[in-house]
Amino acid sequence: MTYIAKPSLHHPSLEKNALGFTRRDYEGRISTLCAGCGHDSISASIIQACFEIDLAPHRLAKFSGIGCSSKTPDYFVSPAHGFNAVHGRMPSVLTGANIAAKDLIYLGVSGDGDSASIGLGQFCHAVRRGVNMTYICENNGVYGLTKGQFSATSDRGSKAKKGAENKDSAIDLVMLSLQLGATYVGRSFSGDKSQLVPLIKGALSHKGVSFIDVISPCVAFNNHVGSTKSFDYVRAHNEAVNRMDVITPRAPITAEYAAGELKEVRQHDGSVLRLRKIEDDYNATDRNEALGYLAKKQALGEIVTGLLFVEPDAGDLHDSLNTVDAPLNKLTDADLVPGVAALEKINASLR
Numbered sequence: 001m002t003y004i005a006k007p008s009l010h011h012p013s014l015e016k017n018a019l020g021f022t023r024r025d026y027e028g029r030i031s032t033l034c035a036g037c038g039h040d041s042i043s044a045s046i047i048q049a050c051f052e053i054d055l056a057p058h059r060l061a062k063f064s065g066i067g068c069s070s071k072t073p074d075y076f077v078s079p080a081h082g083f084n085a086v087h088g089r090m091p092s093v094l095t096g097a098n099i100a101a102k103d104l105i106y107l108g109v110s111g112d113g114d115s116a117s118i119g120l121g122q123f124c125h126a127v128r129r130g131v132n133m134t135y136i137c138e139n140n141g142v143y144g145l146t147k148g149q150f151s152a153t154s155d156r157g158s159k160a161k162k163g164a165e166n167k168d169s170a171i172d173l174v175m176l177s178l179q180l181g182a183t184y185v186g187r188s189f190s191g192d193k194s195q196l197v198p199l200i201k202g203a204l205s206h207k208g209v210s211f212i213d214v215i216s217p218c219v220a221f222n223n224h225v226g227s228t229k230s231f232d233y234v235r236a237h238n239e240a241v242n243r244m245d246v247i248t249p250r251a252p253i254t255a256e257y258a259a260g261e262l263k264e265v266r267q268h269d270g271s272v273l274r275l276r277k278i279e280d281d282y283n284a285t286d287r288n289e290a291l292g293y294l295a296k297k298q299a300l301g302e303i304v305t306g307l308l309f310v311e312p313d314a315g316d317l318h319d320s321l322n323t324v325d326a327p328l329n330k331l332t333d334a335d336l337v338p339g340v341a342a343l344e345k346i347n348a349s350l351r
Contacts (some may be wrong), residue, residue: 018054021158026050026057026285026341038190038216039068039138040229043075046107046136048279050077053246061097061104066089068145069111069138069216070200088119091126091135095317098131100329102318105204106133113143116152116171122234123173123244127180127209132316134203134210137173138190140218141229148221159226172298174213174308178291183208185290189234190216194243199307201246208314215303239297242283246272266312284310 001340013139014022026047031040050060060080066087073082081104089282094108106228115123115137126133141154148161152171159165174187184206188196196214203210215234217223223230283289290309297304324331 003292014233017051019056021051021054021057023047024056025079026077028073028078031072031075032216033071034220036219036289037068038140038214039072040075040220041190041193042131042136042138042196042214042216043072045190045196045200047076048193048197049204052197053204055105055204059103059105060331061094061101061106061107063090063094063097063106065110065114066145067111067114067143069109070114072138073107073109075295082093088114088117088122090114090119091122091131093129095129098133098317099323101327102132102323105202106131107111108133108135110137112137112139112141112151112153112173116173120152120171124176124180124212127177127182127211130183130209130315130317130320132207132209132211132318133208133236134200136200136203136214138216139173139213140216140222141170141227142143142218142222144218144221148218155228158228159224161221161224161227163226172294174212175291175294177209177211178184178287178309179296181209182211182309183311184210184307186211187213187303187305187307189238189303189305190214191231191235192238192305195240195305196242198246202244202307202310205246206310206314208311208316234303237301237303239302239304241293241308242284246306278317283306285312295324 007032010022010024014024016022031043033039057079059078061080062073062077062080063085065085070084083097090108090110094106098106103275110119123221129185137348139153141151141158143149143151150160150166153173154166155170156166156168176187177185184203186203188199190196199212213231217229217231227233264272282293284307286307294304294308
């Protein structure tokens with residue numbers, strides 16, 4: 001339970017990253033989610049990713065809304081800044097914080113109910129505005145906190161635990177984020193840590209909107225025969241389009257891959273995404289190709305995972321607004337109130 005504190009003592013032999021932190025330094029409180037919940041695997045992947053890219057914990061700002069998924073930021077990187085918003089409103093709170101303090105690394109964690117239903121408009125506008133953030137949707141296709149109703153990402157024809165069949169079409173947040181202009185888009189499975197950790201590392205290192213949809217089975221209400229979000233279904237229908245690794249400007253981060261073509265994509269900050277291609281004709285830097293490929297595989301009933309699209313030289317909301325280099329929350333009164341002459345010049349430009 002969360003009132004039971006984790007031991008603060010670290011074994012001296014624990015591996016440390018370039019900043020001197022161990023993996024334990026990126027952990028949070030003890031999870032209160034159901035044993036075996038896919039969300040806990042995502043939290044573990046976030047912890048591993050932050051450790052491997054040498055992210056200073058105090059530089060991370062984590063945000064969430066309401067739902068099982070939105071509880072998870074309590075379970076990783078305790079020293080980080082954090083804000084738990086109301087249902088569906090996390091993207092606007094994160095946007096406001098990003099405008100004021102752009103020197104932090106922003107991570108929004110949400111669920112399919114929080115993002116695709118009450119928060120769908122908020123999600124759409126944050127993506128289209130290009131807010132510099134990593135947005136992870138922990139997608140289980142069900143409302144776990146309120147006992148198993150279908151969510152907006154539940155596939156048509158999928159069955160609930162008690163046998164009811166979903167009659168509505170599903171909202172595909174990956175397709176939607178691509179259409180809205182997200183510059184780093186991926187999908188993964190909570191049970192595939194070897195794929196998910198590099199995806200999160202790349203997202204946290206990317207400038208612009210990074211969206212990762214993670215299929216995360218709900219062991220209590222959506223892990224049965226007839227569910228398209230169960231562990232067995234995703235494993236049977238997973239089509240991995242690529243495997244990736246991330247190289248930071250400081251030092252390489254290695255991983256093991258199956259044989260295949262290697263493609264390197266250098267990003268704006270000097271980081272390099274290394275894509276291990278499984279399908280030779282797939283181009284992860286072509287937005288239209290990604291949309292077409294996803295639609296084709298969706299018609300075949302396959303769940304495509306991996307890095308689906310990346311724009312190497314992406315900008316963000318601050319680039320669009322042409323804000324100053326310094327974070328707005330660090331500007332002085334002299335910067336914010338330049339005087340009557342400056343005001344008159346601005347008014348003249350608008351006439």
